[in-house]
Amino acid sequence: MKLDMKPAGTAPATKTGADVLVDALVEQQVDTIFGYPGGAVLPIYDALYRSEADFQHILTRHEQGAIHAAEGYARVKRKTGVVLATSGPGATNLITGIADAMMDSLPLVVLTGQVATTVTGTDAFQEADVMGITTPITKHNYQVQSAYELPKIIKEAFHIASTGRPGPVVVDIPKDISANPCFDTDESPFHLPGYQPTINPNPLQIKKLAEAVKQAKKPLVLTGAGVLHGGATDVLLDIINEYRIPVTSTLLGLGAFPADHEMFLGMAGMHGTYTSNMAITDCDLLINVGARFDDRLTGNLEHFAKNAVVAHIDIDPAEIGKNVPTHIPVVSDSGAALKELKRQLKEGPDHQAWLDELKQSSKDYPLWYNTPKEGMVAQWAIKEIHEKTKGDPIVTTDVGQHQMWAAQFFHFRRPDRWVTSGGLGTMGFGFPAAVGCQLAEPEERVIALVGDGGFQMTLQELSVVQERNLPVKIVILNNQALGMVRQWQEEFYEERYSESIVGCQPDFVKLADSYGIQGYKFETREEFESQIGELMNNDQPVLIDARVIQQENVFPMVPPGRGINDMVGVKP
Amino acid sequence: MKRIVTLVVQNRSGVLNRVTGLMHKRQFNIESISVGRTEQEGISKMTFVVDVEDHRKMEQLTKQLNKQIDVIKVTDLSDKAVVARELAMIKIVANPGTRNEIQGIIEPFRASVIDVSKDSLSVQVTGKPDKIEALIDLLRPYGIKDIARTGLTAFSRGHQPQAAELTQYSLLK
Ligand SMILES: Cc1ncc(C[n+]2csc(CCOP(=O)(O)OP(=O)(O)O)c2C)c(N)n1
Numbered sequence: 001m002k003l004d005m006k007p008a009g010t011a012p013a014t015k016t017g018a019d020v021l022v023d024a025l026v027e028q029q030v031d032t033i034f035g036y037p038g039g040a041v042l043p044i045y046d047a048l049y050r051s052e053a054d055f056q057h058i059l060t061r062h063e064q065g066a067i068h069a070a071e072g073y074a075r076v077k078r079k080t081g082v083v084l085a086t087s088g089p090g091a092t093n094l095i096t097g098i099a100d101a102m103m104d105s106l107p108l109v110v111l112t113g114q115v116a117t118t119v120t121g122t123d124a125f126q127e128a129d130v131m132g133i134t135t136p137i138t139k140h141n142y143q144v145q146s147a148y149e150l151p152k153i154i155k156e157a158f159h160i161a162s163t164g165r166p167g168p169v170v171v172d173i174p175k176d177i178s179a180n181p182c183f184d185t186d187e188s189p190f191h192l193p194g195y196q197p198t199i200n201p202n203p204l205q206i207k208k209l210a211e212a213v214k215q216a217k218k219p220l221v222l223t224g225a226g227v228l229h230g231g232a233t234d235v236l237l238d239i240i241n242e243y244r245i246p247v248t249s250t251l252l253g254l255g256a257f258p259a260d261h262e263m264f265l266g267m268a269g270m271h272g273t274y275t276s277n278m279a280i281t282d283c284d285l286l287i288n289v290g291a292r293f294d295d296r297l298t299g300n301l302e303h304f305a306k307n308a309v310v311a312h313i314d315i316d317p318a319e320i321g322k323n324v325p326t327h328i329p330v331v332s333d334s335g336a337a338l339k340e341l342k343r344q345l346k347e348g349p350d351h352q353a354w355l356d357e358l359k360q361s362s363k364d365y366p367l368w369y370n371t372p373k374e375g376m377v378a379q380w381a382i383k384e385i386h387e388k389t390k391g392d393p394i395v396t397t398d399v400g401q402h403q404m405w406a407a408q409f410f411h412f413r414r415p416d417r418w419v420t421s422g423g424l425g426t427m428g429f430g431f432p433a434a435v436g437c438q439l440a441e442p443e444e445r446v447i448a449l450v451g452d453g454g455f456q457m458t459l460q461e462l463s464v465v466q467e468r469n470l471p472v473k474i475v476i477l478n479n480q481a482l483g484m485v486r487q488w489q490e491e492f493y494e495e496r497y498s499e500s501i502v503g504c505q506p507d508f509v510k511l512a513d514s515y516g517i518q519g520y521k522f523e524t525r526e527e528f529e530s531q532i533g534e535l536m537n538n539d540q541p542v543l544i545d546a547r548v549i550q551q552e553n554v555f556p557m558v559p560p561g562r563g564i565n566d567m568v569g570v571k572p
Numbered sequence: 573m574k575r576i577v578t579l580v581v582q583n584r585s586g587v588l589n590r591v592t593g594l595m596h597k598r599q600f601n602i603e604s605i606s607v608g609r610t611e612q613e614g615i616s617k618m619t620f621v622v623d624v625e626d627h628r629k630m631e632q633l634t635k636q637l638n639k640q641i642d643v644i645k646v647t648d649l650s651d652k653a654v655v656a657r658e659l660a661m662i663k664i665v666a667n668p669g670t671r672n673e674i675q676g677i678i679e680p681f682r683a684s685v686i687d688v689s690k691d692s693l694s695v696q697v698t699g700k701p702d703k704i705e706a707l708i709d710l711l712r713p714y715g716i717k718d719i720a721r722t723g724l725t726a727f728s729r730g731h732q733p734q735a736a737e738l739t740q741y742s743l744l745k
Contacts (some may be wrong), residue, residue, distance in 0.1 A: 136597050139641070139642075193582075194582060194641055194643050318636050
């Protein structure tokens with residue numbers, strides 16, 4: 001680690017367990033660690049301090065910030081994010097992020113300190129059962145029993161996190177193991193007999209799929225995040241260009257297929273486009289590539305894709321058939337499966353009527369929003385940002401109305417630009433994730449679209465923006481409410497706005513100022529329109545408090561419990 | 573429906589927790605668990621009897637279990653010809669007057685007396701769960717002081733009959 005004020009301290013002659021750990025991280029080509037120190041990781045922080053290795057440690061101001069930053073980093077860089085926190089409260093502060101990464105299949109290696117083995121199980125100071133707590137929310141977890149096995153565990157952890165269906169792996173490291181000298185390590189290659197992900201598809205299944213494509217009259221492709229993880233975007237585009245199959249997407253699959261392509265119908269699901277949801281309802285062949293048929297996509301399963309032969313390509317066999325009965329299961333990496341499909345497809349479907357029908361539907365039922373005489377709505381503001389940043393910025397969001405509007409109105413043409421918390425729906429995710437994205441891609445424009453509620457959950461990371469002068473653009477779509485909660489209360493609880501209208505908030509401009517960041521408050525369309533382009537495109541960190549109309553709702557919408565064909569708010 | 577599932581696992585810390593936690597999370601009812609070492613160093617075997625709604629749920633369970641890094645092999649034995657056994661120890665109220673009578677009851681079960689005291693008698697029995705249940709029912713009138721059961725353990729028979737013959741072997745249906 002590069003530190004300016006390194007004293008000429010004497011390094012210990014033998015390596016400690018912590019040194020062995022740092023070496024193992026270097027071997028994994030780690031370039032960035034997001035973390036926060038504390039008692040049980042002091043030996044590790046000391047080893048980082050002494051290390052000559054060229055990687056950076058990012059001190060976030062809360063462990064939750066560290067892990068969401070690592071998630072953002074992992075998402076856009078397609079590389080395992082690394083997090084380091086101390087035992088007890090350090091580790092428990094990571095729990096939300098670990099669960100989030102598990103739900104959204106993000107590769108993380110999470111290193112937690114643990115109390116010394118000599119006192120484990122005694123309710124020692126800052127002891128928490130990290131193995132017990134994280135077991136249901138990790139792809140795998142380890143508690144290191146000796147420094148001897150550390151290098152091998154780290155190798156396994158990175159391998160497991162990043163291969164197959166990616167996910168978080170926790171490595172819990174007792175303090176005595178990191179502190180004590182280590183004289184011998186296990187450098188043998190690892191062997192995981194219980195972990196052999198199926199990468200390549202069964203060609204016979206692909207043959208069935210190719211046959212189904214040929215016969216289909218109303219084919220439809222659904223893209224999930226698996227397309228991105230499998231690097232399948234190019235081959236997917238080739239197939240669609242050649243056979244002209246319409247494409248819809250899950251929330252996390254946005255960017256897997258260019259949103260401005262004529263075959264793209266928009267997102268499907270609870271706040272998807274009417275055309276996408278009707279296409280799923282009416283299609284006779286649904287090809288799911290790397291989506292997990294989550295309930296926010298499917299709505300009531302009794303009405304989901306009832307007329308379709310369902311094909312499902314997924315690297316995780318447990319996802320196939322979990323929620324939706326599947327006729328053509330394909331266990332495979334998405335890229336490998338689509339390449340094989342492209343090879344085997346000789347003839348496309350005869351489906352002009354279907355294309356015409358969908359085209360007409362897209363024309364008849366576009367996404368819409370209100371245009372008030374005064375003030376702005378968030379949808380308009382998002383569209384405005386989209387138009388003024390044509391170079392495909394990286395966009396992170398928090399959770400709530402603004403997230404759905406971003407999904408609807410920001411059109412991603414390239415993969416790995418869209419970073420949002422889908423599965424867990426974690427408020428507080430968006431801003432720290434943007435910090436991680438900016439550190440992963442210093443040359444890229446990174447915009448965090450956040451709600452006033454969620455931003456206040458993790459805004460302490462403004463310190464990192466200030467400290468590193470990260471040119472992150474924070475846009476608070478400020479409706480002075482927990483908008484999504486307010487919307488549900490309006491729609492389903494007869495306008496009883498229980499704890500969802502939050503008039504009291506900080507002066508965000510002054511807040512930004514106190515972190516040395518330029519802050520702006522925009523209340524009118526004119527102000528917003530005239531300055532947003534410059535502010536989004538300059539090289540400074542910027543915070544914008546965009547006052548948007550509180551009463552605006554996300555439409556169209558599938559009311560809870562209904563089928564996705566049963567949308568409300570389809571037209572103004 | 574009840575199913576017998578066996579898992580071959582790496583004997584690492586936390587693996588039992590991971591497996592039972594997973595069943596809990598996905599709402600599978602565990603009827604019994606037995607765990608023990610195998611002939612291979614570092615490899616253990618777990619036998620679960622679980623209650624699942626239908627075949628689709630069962631498929632989910634098998635797949636979720638298979639996903640666990642330390643689980644090497646998952647076998648659903650329910651539709652196979654298996655040898656399955658459980659061991660139970662039953663302590664009942666007994667005095668010199670009833671001992672002989674009890675002896676007569678347990679004999680057809682090939683159970684044996686493993687401990688005797690002034691006012692109690694302990695019996696050990698092995699077999700399929702229904703056999704054990706039957707014996708417990710017969711002993712209940714004497715007054716049961718304690719029961720300890722191992723849970724079922726099982727493996728497939730050396731010879732697997734054709735599908736038509738299977739029903740006669742089926743253990744849990
Ligand atoms: C950590 C967490 N707590 C609570 C929720 C429930 N929730 C979902 S959306 C929402 C409102 C978000 O409000 P805001 O951040 O202002 O965004 P808006 O919906 O107004 O765009 C809440 C409270 C959540 N998703 N995450």
